[in-house]
Amino acid sequence: MAFEDVLQWAGDTGCFQVLAVSLGVLIGVMSSSYEFLENFTAGIPEHRCSVHLLDNPNPEANVTLNLTVEALLRASIPMDPNGKPEQCRRFRQIQWQLLDPNASAGNNAELETEPCLDGWTYDQSVFTSTIVSEWDLVCNYQSFKYLAHSITLMGYLLGITVSGFTSDRYGRKPLLVFSCLACGVLSICCGFVPTFSIYCTLKFLSSAFVSVIQTNLIIIVLEVTAANWKPVVVASQLLSGNVGHIFLGGLAYAFRDWRRLQWVFGSPFLIFxxxxxxxxxxxxxxxxxxxxxxxxxxxxxxxxxxxxxKDVVQNLTTEALISKMGEVTVPRNHFQMKQIIVNPIIFRIILCGFILWFSSVFSSYGHILDIQSLGQDIFTSQLLMGTVNFFSSLSVFFMIRHVNRKPSLFLFVFLFGSSHIVAIFVPKEMHILRLVVFLMGRATISILMGIFTAFFLELSPTIFRSTMLSIFTVAMRLGGTVSALVLMTKQYFIHLPGILYGVLPLATSVCILFLPETFNLPLADTIKDIENRFRSKTTREKQRRELLRTTEC
Incomplete structure (x- = not known):
């Protein structure tokens, strides 16, 4: 607890802490909303095959002058069972006989059709422009949209893999500052790209730097504030993500062109x-x-x-600091990566944490990436999701301060997994009920993520905290990447993604049993602190009493 005493000496509740938490919230809002930007930049607008009579009319073709657009569509493009033009096929020749009101609709299946050889025409009432309409990522090329999602998520994996070890070895701040600069520049450049391949490359790199920001942000804020700020820091970071979802929906509604939206989201990182x-x-x-x-x-x-x-500024010397910290201050060469693998307790924490984070985020991304399946206005759904997450996250502050970690984790994992199972049995026509089930799932995963964050930060020693959090974040990004790929299986069995999203978190919740309770315990600084928490209940109780003594008002 020497660190808490030193921070009290310099001021553990003042302008600096408010400034650090506030800036962390602002950066968190933008980084979290940037993560789901492709819900809008890669939105799929309504589309149909391009037809010369409609999209490139010939003034000399007087035969079409007295015909409506609906009539020309009926003669040019076959209709689906819902009475709408097919999105991926058109008639090989114009079928004028279909304009006869007495014509039989049963013969349409016998008419020759062909793919959209002249491209597609897109409805611009929702999106003025997206990468889908820019590069025709529809029909046989629709999988490229999900490929872009996966490439973006793989960028997060790269950033996390590099940032953990680098942050623990060279410091938190340099990596955070450089990543803000790189993310801003790459994101703005992404709005100018001429080809899909360059777009994917820049999104890969920019998402890597966003992941570095997200990983280091909560750590640096948490490690420059006292223990009594821990619920505030965790809850504020979680809330910033939810505000980011609301912010994303509002900006995406205002900027319907994907390039402009990309520029708008890249610019703030230069200010940060x-x-x-x-x-x-x-x-x-x-x-x-x-x-x-x-x-x-x-x-x-x-x-x-x-x-x-000011008195502390004058009296604070290196010698005074060493005397206050005592045995907590250790030489730099104690940092050894092999201890993460060799030490059985640290390895157990990483293994259980990896499984739990993977399964939770795997299911969570199944909600977010497939938001268009709700069948309602995507902007409204995004806004509602962010609003529900925001208010549910307010309870995280209470949960972290007053409720044991393990029982609450079991409860919310069960509720979240069950929401996916229930959604399978709700028909698509029941839009309101599907939206309610979706929002209930978002509320539970929002609370679950907050408790997970506090739990595993308390299980990570300072000397390895960034590395361990990066490993957990790798599990999160890997879960998100696999989740995006699983969505592609809907064309084979529509309920398969929902079944996997529901069952996996329920099955992996058993890992919580192998971890110790950390409620009301301070952040651990060394591996020895973590080992004591596993081996001695008396040590945990002593640390709780010491934390309450140090942080009491």
Missing amino acids: FLFSCCCFTESIRWLLVTGKTQQAAKELKKIAYINGK
């Missing part, structure tokens, strides 16, 4: 780059645990100055 240079300090915990006490003293002086403690 400037603010993060000035407003964030390096993680105090990381500096102390890796033996950088001189730099830690410098950063603590900055915190004390912002919090108005």
Whole structure:
């Protein structure tokens, strides 16, 4: 608990903490909304085969001058069972006989059809332009839309893989600042690309840097604030993601062109780059645990100055800091990656955490990536999803402060998995009921993610926290990538994705039994702290009492 004492000395509740949490929320809003931007930039508008009589009319063809658009469509494109033009086929020749009101509809199946050889015509009432209409990613090429989703999610995997080890070795702040700059530049450039392949390349890179931002953001905010700020930090980061969903729906409604929407979402990251240079300090915990006490003293002086403690600024020296921290300060060469694999307790945490995060996000992305299946206005659905997530996330603050981790995890995993199973039995025609079940699932997964975040941060020592969180985030991104690919199986068995989304989190919840309870425990700094929590219930109770003593008002 020496770290809590040192932070109290420099000011653990002041302007600096408010500034850090606020900036973290703003960055979280943009990074979370950017993650689901392709719901709109890759939206599928209504479309049909292009027909010369309709899309490139010949003024000399007087025969068509007195015909309506509906009549020309009927003669040019076969109708589906719902009475709408087929999206992927057209008649090989214009069938003028179909304009006769006495013509039999039963002979339509015998008429020769062909693919859309001249391309497609898209309805622009919902989307002015998307990557689907830009590069004709429909019909036989519709799988490329999901391929773009998967490539984006693979970019997240790359960023997470690199950021964990790099952050634990070189620090949190440099990686966060550079990633904000890179993400802003790449996102803006993505709005200028001429081809689908270049688009996928830039989205791959930009999503990699977004994942670095998301991974490091909560860690750096959490490690520069005291333990009594933990519920606030976790809840605010979760709420920022939900506000991001609402924000995404509003901006996507205002900017219907995918290129403009891409520019709008890329620009704020350049502003965040400037603010993060000035407003964030390096993680105090990381500096102390890796033996950088001189730099830690410098950063603590900055915190004390912002919090108005001028006497601390004058008296805070490296020697005073070392005496306060005592045994917590260790040399830098104690950082050894092999301990993550060799140590059985750390390995157990990583294995169980990987399975739990994978299954939860796998099912969660099944909701989000297939939002158009609700059958209602996509903008309204996105707005409702963000609103429900926002209000459900308000309860996370209460859950983290007052409820044990493991029982609450079991409860919300069960509710979330059940929502997917129930949705299978709700007919598509019952739009309202499907939306209610969908929103109930979003509410439970929102709370579940908040508890998961607090739980595994408490199970990760400072010296490995970024690496372990990156491993868990790899599980999340891998789950999201597989989830996008599973959606492609709907064309073979429409209920298969829903069954997998519901059963997997229920089956993997058994992993929670193999982890210790961490309610009311401080963040661990060393592997020894984690080992004590597994082996000694008395140690956990002692740490809880010490935390309550240090953080009480």
